[in-house]
Structure formats: structure tokens, C-alpha cells
Amino acid sequence: MNRHIERLFGCMAMSLVLALVAGMGAWWWIDRAIVYERPRWDEASFEAIAESRAARTAAETWVVAVNPACTHCMAGMAALADTLGSAPGAPRLFALVVDTAARPARRSLSHPRLDGVFWDREGVWRARWGHRMYGEILRFDAAGDWIDVPRGG
Amino acid sequence: MVSLTSRFAALGRAPRAHAGPGESSSPRLPWPLPIAPTLLIAGVITYGWWRAVHQQLVPMPGVPNDPRIAATLATLARLAGNGLEAAFYVLSWRAFGHRIPFVRLYAWITLLSGADLFAFEMRQHFLDTRGAVPVAAAIVSGIGGLPGSWLPRAFHVAFASTGLLTLARIAFTARAQTLATGVALGRTLAFTGATWLLTHLALGFGYALLQGRSVPGLP
Numbered sequence: 001m002n003r004h005i006e007r008l009f010g011c012m013a014m015s016l017v018l019a020l021v022a023g024m025g026a027w028w029w030i031d032r033a034i035v036y037e038r039p040r041w042d043e044a045s046f047e048a049i050a051e052s053r054a055a056r057t058a059a060e061t062w063v064v065a066v067n068p069a070c071t072h073c074m075a076g077m078a079a080l081a082d083t084l085g086s087a088p089g090a091p092r093l094f095a096l097v098v099d100t101a102a103r104p105a106r107r108s109l110s111h112p113r114l115d116g117v118f119w120d121r122e123g124v125w126r127a128r129w130g131h132r133m134y135g136e137i138l139r140f141d142a143a144g145d146w147i148d149v150p151r152g153g
Numbered sequence: 154m155v156s157l158t159s160r161f162a163a164l165g166r167a168p169r170a171h172a173g174p175g176e177s178s179s180p181r182l183p184w185p186l187p188i189a190p191t192l193l194i195a196g197v198i199t200y201g202w203w204r205a206v207h208q209q210l211v212p213m214p215g216v217p218n219d220p221r222i223a224a225t226l227a228t229l230a231r232l233a234g235n236g237l238e239a240a241f242y243v244l245s246w247r248a249f250g251h252r253i254p255f256v257r258l259y260a261w262i263t264l265l266s267g268a269d270l271f272a273f274e275m276r277q278h279f280l281d282t283r284g285a286v287p288v289a290a291a292i293v294s295g296i297g298g299l300p301g302s303w304l305p306r307a308f309h310v311a312f313a314s315t316g317l318l319t320l321a322r323i324a325f326t327a328r329a330q331t332l333a334t335g336v337a338l339g340r341t342l343a344f345t346g347a348t349w350l351l352t353h354l355a356l357g358f359g360y361a362l363l364q365g366r367s368v369p370g371l372p
Contacts (some may be wrong), residue, residue, distance in 0.1 A: 025354070143326050
């Protein structure tokens, strides 16, 4: 192969890596500059799939963001529900179905420990809060204000 | 473009007097070991990666399909990553007028990935047995074993392998390029280190974009 062509390919390989890093960096920078709302748990913002149980006294409300297509996060939510106690003072546990165009079926999200299931029809979780990881647990205090320090974190 | 590439060639010029710009160096990179031991050790390392990924996936609830298939795909992706890394160095050094035999460099990189595997296994050993990685072990095996650092979470994960073993891997990868090109070790080290830094930076940006404002560290 012509030596100059070889050099051209070499320059292209290095330029590609530099462009990738610069592009990802610029994308990240722009994303970081977007101001999202601080999450706040307000049941009126979401559509109830399963009736919310009678209000239990709890210091905290835990909301698990799930997508029915994500088997791992669905299993994680079930595991959390299995292990989370229901004694007085234990947190209320809600499932928030996100990134789903169609209204999810109730039976796919039934668990006796769940205090309620909500559908994020308007895309609040992603678009307004800026959250993106399925299976994450959002902790809110009794007033619905977000607790931003995760347990054990 | 010709003058540009000539300038690039001057940057990677070998210290030898007769290796001027535009002169391709003859392949001098030896195999890391004789062929049979190279294949054997590469096989052991590849199996080690498969086993490590499989052990990570088995206890995870809801992993779709068979974890063995996921582990196999992850291992193949790692081998492809080694190939991409080798191809990048081969192509880049051609810009400087040097030729590196791809297969031999691929063998070096695959064997050197054993250092990454050892670091990973070391971190896992401490996490499994003690629940935490001591700082001294983290210095050797990588900061990923520590619960956090001054880096944002996404970048802490991207640079999880940063430790003495990774530094050794970078140094030996640079050494292989020095053997192949005759370029001074300092330059190959700078080039390899910069490549590692940039690719891991891109990885950090990617993780941060995937994470968004989600709170990390939760089950």
C-alpha cells in the first residue's frame, strides 16, 4: 500500500479517537448544563395503575423506577419488595413505570408489598427530573421531598 | 496532507540515526512467548474473563437468557476490544512511518490483559471476603474497589482499573511498541498513556450520559 495512504489511515484512526472523545465530552457538557427539576413525589403527577393502599404512616416513600421490558430491574424491584419489611415505620413502596407508551397491565406489576403502582405517562422521570437508570430507588420524605442521600451511600 | 503526515512521522522518529521520516521500520516485535505457551496462556486468560463475568451475572436476578451466553458475548467483546486496541496502535504508528505486525501486538495485548484480570479478581476477592477493598490493595488493583473517590461516580467507574497493575500493563504495551518501532520508550509510553486516558475519559462521559441525574449506588 502506498506509504502516504497508510499514513492517512493512521491519522484517521487517531482523529477518530480524538473526535469520539471530543464529541462525547461536548455531549456530556451540554447535558450537564441542562437544569432539571428536583424530584418531588406527588401522586397527582402520575397515573395510578393499582389503587394506592390506605395511607400508612411512614417516614419515607420509596419509589422504584421500572420498565416492564427490563427483566433485571423488575426482578430487582420484586427482590426489594420481598425483603422490605412492612412493620409500622417501614417506608411506603411504590413502583413507577417509566418510558412506556402504552398503559402497563396491572397484573405484570402486582406484588403484595407494593403500596401502589403508577405510570409516568408524561415522562416526568426522564424529561423533567433527568433520571435515566431503570431500577433506581428514589427516596422521598413524608412531605414528598426527595432525599438525595441514598441509604448506605 | 503529505507534509502533515511527514510531520507526524518526525514525531515518532526512532532514535537511530538511519531511521528518518518516511522510513518504515522492519517488524522486530517478537512474540511475547513462544507460540504454544502464548496460545495456552491466552486461553487461560480468556477463560478467566468468561468465568469472572459469569460469576458476576449469576447472582443478578432477572438477567435475560442464560448467563453463560451473556458471559460468552462479553468475553468475545473483550477479545474484539483487544483487537481494536492493537489495530489502533498499528494504524497510528503507520502515520509515523512504522510498521507493527498486528497479530503479534494482539498477542501482547491479550496476554497483558491478564494484569487487568488479576486486578479484577483481586478486587472481587476482597469484596467477597471482607466486604471492602483495603486502600493498599486498591492502589495495586484499581480504585474501583473503593466505595468512591473525588471523581464523579461515572468517572470513578470508568477509571475503576486505575492502579499499579494497569500502569504496568500500559508500560508493557508501550514497551512492545518500542520493540516494534525503535521509538524511545518515553514516547511510546506517552502515546499509550494518552490513548488509555482518552478512551477511559470517553467511557466516563458515556456512563455519565447513561446515568443522567439518577442516584448511583442503589440496588
